[in-house]
Amino acid sequence: MSQSQLADTPNVGTRLGAAAVTDAQQTVKLPKGQISTVAIEKSYFKGDHKIPVLRGVEIAVNQGEFVSIVGQSGSGKSTLLHLIGLLDTPDVGEILLDGDRIDDLPAKTRDQLRNHVFGFIFQFYHLLPELSLLENVLTPLMIRHSLWSFWKQRRELREQAHEIIAKVGLGHRLKHKPSELSGGELQRAAIARALITRPAVLLADEPTGNLDSDTGREILDLLISLNEHDRLTIVMVTHDDSIARQAHRVVRLKEGRIEAVGRAA
Numbered sequence: 152m153s154q155s156q157l158a159d160t161p162n163v164g165t166r167l168g169a170a171a172v173t174d175a176q177q178t179v180k181l182p183k184g185q186i187s188t189v190a191i192e193k194s195y196f197k198g199d200h201k202i203p204v205l206r207g208v209e210i211a212v213n214q215g216e217f218v219s220i221v222g223q224s225g226s227g228k229s230t231l232l233h234l235i236g237l238l239d240t241p242d243v244g245e246i247l248l249d250g251d252r253i254d255d256l257p258a259k260t261r262d263q264l265r266n267h268v269f270g271f272i273f274q275f276y277h278l279l280p281e282l283s284l285l286e287n288v289l290t291p292l293m294i295r296h297s298l299w300s301f302w303k304q305r306r307e308l309r310e311q312a313h314e315i316i317a318k319v320g321l322g323h324r325l326k327h328k329p330s331e332l333s334g335g336e337l338q339r340a341a342i343a344r345a346l347i348t349r350p351a352v353l354l355a356d357e358p359t360g361n362l363d364s365d366t367g368r369e370i371l372d373l374l375i376s377l378n379e380h381d382r383l384t385i386v387m388v389t390h391d392d393s394i395a396r397q398a399h400r401v402v403r404l405k406e407g408r409i410e411a412v413g414r415a416a
């Protein structure tokens with residue numbers, strides 16, 4: 152994680168109560184990755200018609216914890232994940248990172264936090280079809296760096312991308328375009344892209360949803376290993392109860408509310 156860039160962000164150093172790290176001249180606080188939501192409400196509007204989706208959701212995910220969110224289609228799982236990751240804002244309630252509110256920060260600060268703290272695995276991959284696997288994995292770093300800074304550090308950044316692509320088992324597919332990858336490989340590519348920024352929190356929306364059960368199991372094993380070995384906090388949405396139970400805890404959403412929170416088997 153680029154500490155100096157977080158330090159450039161107004162409020163982040165002072166509002167995130169995380170471990171202090173010394174970075175040359177300045178002390179920067181890096182997030183630990185503890186996430187909670189307080190009484191989150193979110194509705195969508197279709198014309199004048201209000202569709203309440205989340206109606207007072209409270210969850211807390213500890214640093215290094217792996218939590219699954221389950222619930223029927225339309226129960227608000229993706230909406231909740233997007234709110235936690237600052238892709239959208241709640242109508243009511245708060246999102247906290249390490250105990251500090253982050254949903255009300257200025258837009259630019261939220262953009263920087265999103266790019267530094269959260270890694271996203273989207274429900275439908277969202278890989279860019281024209282780019283190779285390596286280029287797709289590098290895109291979050293291109294967004295983070297200016298063109299000049301990316302160009303100057305291109306060798307080092309490409310090395311980082313190679314390392315992460317090898318970690319997800321795709322070292323032999325660097326130049327392949329998304330259309331030349333299998334479903335399981337596409338999901339691994341999406342995971343590599345989410346990891347390239349070295350996030351504290353991984354938000355995964357149905358990471359096994361489009362895969363056969365063996366390939367889904369392999370992806371789950373990869374997430375479990377990232378959680379256990381890299382202490383990555385993971386919030387994973389899934390339809391599949393047998394996948395959900397592999398997490399430390401299962402949170403069930405029903406009609407916009409948390410129905411049950413249980414320890415996994």
Ligand SMILES: Nc1ncnc2c1ncn2[C@@H]1O[C@H](COP(=O)(O)OP(=O)(O)OP(=O)(O)O)[C@@H](O)[C@H]1O
Nearest residue numbers: 195196202204222223224225226227228229230231
């Ligand atoms: N941008 C939007 N505008 C209007 N309604 C929306 C919008 N996004 C989501 N919704 C509605 O909000 C509800 C919750 O959507 P969400 O995508 O969070 O559900 P989900 O639990 O992730 O479902 P799935 O399991 O099918 O992915 C759905 O009824 C959906 O139609």
Ligand SMILES: [Mg+2]
Nearest residue numbers: 228229230274
């Ligand atoms: Mg969804």
